[in-house]
Amino acid sequence: EDIWKAMTCVAPKDAKFQKKNDQNGNTISSEHEKCGYNKTTPVDDYIPQPFRWLTEWSEIFCKAKTKKLEKLQTSCNECTINGTSCKDDDDGSICEECKEKCTSFGKFVKEWQEQFAKQSKTYNELYNKANNNSVSTANTVSVTPGGRRNPRTLEDDDNKHVDNFLKNVKDKCGDDKAKTAEQYLYKANNCVQYKFTQTNGVANNDDETYAFNEKPPN
Known part of the structure; x- marks a missing residue:
């Protein structure tokens, strides 16, 4: 304090x-x-550090994606006025820069989606460990070969903190609304323009509000 x-x-x-x-x-x-x-x-x-990092990561991504879209829209403004798109330009030169920005945007989203996949896997492992075990490993006491208790470590305390936090998340939100990283972010982050979940947020792969939609808006 x-x-x-x-x-x-x-x-x-x-x-x-x-x-x-x-x-x-x-x-x-x-x-x-x-x-x-x-x-x-x-x-x-x-809130345990891994989940604060997850929320911060999502908000950084949202800001970065918004800036990327702004640059793309600037480059594609002429194409939009002429009624063409970055993918349907017959001329081959009018929308050249726009097409490059579209390709760059798709790669950008894919790279961040790959990062999220790793974080999502970690979240799932922590959530399942905390809620599926009858006795949490974070609450058990390690014992030496001689039968004496090992002293608790900072890692033990961190694990217990994570387990207790995720148990509370499940109790408060329900198992069907917090068991994935996507669902957690739907409740926890402040990114209002994009949705990471395709269930609670009604977004889907082709929805412009879906965070990992690789297609730029028309």
């Missing part, structure tokens, strides 16, 4: 906490100064 006070001491008054509105998906800001937490540590700081 003292560390948090030191951090917020220099925070500007307009540094307000933002989160996604569950009802309409829009971003809303806290009315309080300094992220709304100028005295106590925010609840977010008690």
Whole structure:
């Protein structure tokens, strides 16, 4: 808590906490100064690091994708005015730059999707370990060959923290709404323009709101 006070001491008054509105998906800001937490540590700081990283990664991706789309739209503006697209240009020169941007955009999305696949696998493993075992390995005590207990380590505490967090996620959200990284991000991140899940968010592979749609919008 003292560390948090030191951090917020220099925070500007307009540094307000933002989160996604569950009802309409829009971003809303806290009315309080300094992220709304100028005295106590925010609840977010008690979320285990792997899941905070996952949320941060998704928000960085959303910003990067938005910038990529803006550049693509600038390059393809003339093609749109002429009624052609970057893939259907017969001339071969009018939309040359646009076609290059389209190809680059597809590669960009695919690379980030591959990164997400690795994080999704890790999330699934942690979630299943926490919720499918009758006795969590994080709560067991390791014993030496001589029968003496090994002292608990920081890693043991971290594992227990992760397990307890994911158990709470399941209890609060339900098993069918939090068992995948996509579903977790649907609830946890502040990226309102794209959806990582193809179930809760109604998005599909061809939907412009689907985060990993490799096709640029028309």
